[in-house]
Amino acid sequence: MTVEAEQLRGELAALGVLPGAVVLVHCSLRSIGRHVAGGADGLRDALLELLGEPGTLVVPAQSRSKSTTSKEFRRAVARLSPAEFEHYVATVPGFDAKSTPSEGMGALAESVRTHPEAHRSAHPTASFAALGRHAQALTASHPLDCVLGDRSPLGWMSQAGASVLLLGVGYDKCTAFHLGEDRSICPDRSYRFKVGNGWLEVPDAHDYDDSDFTKLGAMFEAKHANSVLHGKVGDATCRLFPLALAADFAAKQLPGLRVAA
Numbered sequence: 001m002t003v004e005a006e007q008l009r010g011e012l013a014a015l016g017v018l019p020g021a022v023v024l025v026h027c028s029l030r031s032i033g034r035h036v037a038g039g040a041d042g043l044r045d046a047l048l049e050l051l052g053e054p055g056t057l058v059v060p061a062q063s064r065s066k067s068t069t070s071k072e073f074r075r076a077v078a079r080l081s082p083a084e085f086e087h088y089v090a091t092v093p094g095f096d097a098k099s100t101p102s103e104g105m106g107a108l109a110e111s112v113r114t115h116p117e118a119h120r121s122a123h124p125t126a127s128f129a130a131l132g133r134h135a136q137a138l139t140a141s142h143p144l145d146c147v148l149g150d151r152s153p154l155g156w157m158s159q160a161g162a163s164v165l166l167l168g169v170g171y172d173k174c175t176a177f178h179l180g181e182d183r184s185i186c187p188d189r190s191y192r193f194k195v196g197n198g199w200l201e202v203p204d205a206h207d208y209d210d211s212d213f214t215k216l217g218a219m220f221e222a223k224h225a226n227s228v229l230h231g232k233v234g235d236a237t238c239r240l241f242p243l244a245l246a247a248d249f250a251a252k253q254l255p256g257l258r259v260a261a
Contacts, residue, residue, distance in 0.1 A: 002035040003234040008046035015165075015231035016240045017047070020054035022134060022162035024243060026175070027059075027108040031168025032234035040107035044115070048131060056132035058157065059109040060175055061102040066095045066124040068192045068199075072103065094194040095124035102129075108167075121153050124193040124200075128153040134160065144193065145205045148175065149182035158244040168236030171217020176243045178208050180250025185258060212257055219257075220249050 017023060025047065029040050036042055047057050064070040068089070077085050093100070097120045102109050112118055113129040120129040121142035130139055130153075138156045146152050154175065164176050171177070186206035193200045220241075221228050229240040 001033070002037050003033045004037045005042055005046050005049075008032075008036070008043060008233060009050050011231065011233045012047065012050055015233065015238055016229040017050055017163075017165065019050065019052040021051055022056040022058065022132075022138070022157060022160050023047070023051065023165050023240075024058045024060075024128075024157060024162055024175070025108060025165045025167055026169050026173040027106050027165075028168035028236065029107045031236040033236075036234065040111035043108055044111045044131075051132060054133050056130055056134040056138065057112060058128055058130040058135075058138065058153070058162070059102075059112045060105050061109055061113045061120055061127045061129040062105055062125060063095060063100050063103050063127070064125045065092070065103060066100070066194045068194075069189070070125065092194055094196045094198070096196065097122050097127065102127075123147065123152070124195050125191075126152070144191070144200065144202045147182075147191075147205055148178040148208060149206065150179070152179075154179040154243075154247070158247055162243045163240055164243050164246060166239045167233060168238065170214060171220070172210060172213045174213055174217060174246060176246040177213050177216060177250040177254075178210070179243075179247035180252075181208060181254055182206050183247070184251040185255045212254075216250060216253060216257060219253060220246060223249065 051057060065072040067073055077088055080088060102113055112131055115131055118129050118131050119135040119139040121127045121139040123142040126147045128139060138153045142152050148154055189205060189207040191202040191205050227241055227245055231238050
């Protein structure tokens with residue numbers, strides 16, 4: 001059966017996605033069902049129609065292979081000879097906010113990113129793309145040394161009362177937890193980014209780890225059961241909750257969680 005636009009809007013509204021909201025969506029389109037009317041564009045448009053003119057739809061648009069320090073980059077060069085490695089480093093396309101595809105963020109993220117009215121933050125590995133009333137404001141500032149901290153779009157969304165929608169994915173995809181991690185427990189690290197035709201060195205940034213986010217998510221739900229809304233969109237299990245609440249919880253709980261581990 002095809003999941004039609006009317007069903008998408010109805011089930012998203014029943015979950016708690018309301019007109020005028022700012023919503024950061026992490027999504028597995030496939031989890032909704034075999035056939036979604038209009039595909040990723042259909043889901044995007046259903047969300048935008050539901051959020052209305054005052055609302056804002058946000059997605060992660062990360063492209064981590066643009067950093068030599070990322071797992072994705074190291075995986076790509078793992079079996080290269082020294083000569084092949086030098087060639088790869090010299091020729092890998094640099095980040096361009098207008099044209100660089102997101103990597104591993106899903107079909108909805110690419111549908112939002114490629115929309116002609118979308119805005120995207122300028123961080124080469126951890127950008128966000130957005131559509132709607134606040135899209136330009138929330139993506140306007142994303143310093144290279146603030147990957148997922150308070151000066152990134154995550155910080156803007158936290159201050160603005162945004163919500164997180166996990167649509168067919170689990171807490172291991174919850175970027176909001178990184179905002180709390182950044183505030184409390186992140187060790188320092190340096191980054192090397194490819195932007196345009198050149199490499200940029202950023203010595204004073206933070207290192208992130210999402211390996212315990214599934215456990216953290218279970219703790220979050222147990223503590224804030226009344227703040228996490230549950231529902232289904234097609235066949236997808238979904239959760240909707242305040243971004244700031246998740247970030248604050250992560251900031252308080254991650255130090256103890258990681259010491260215990």
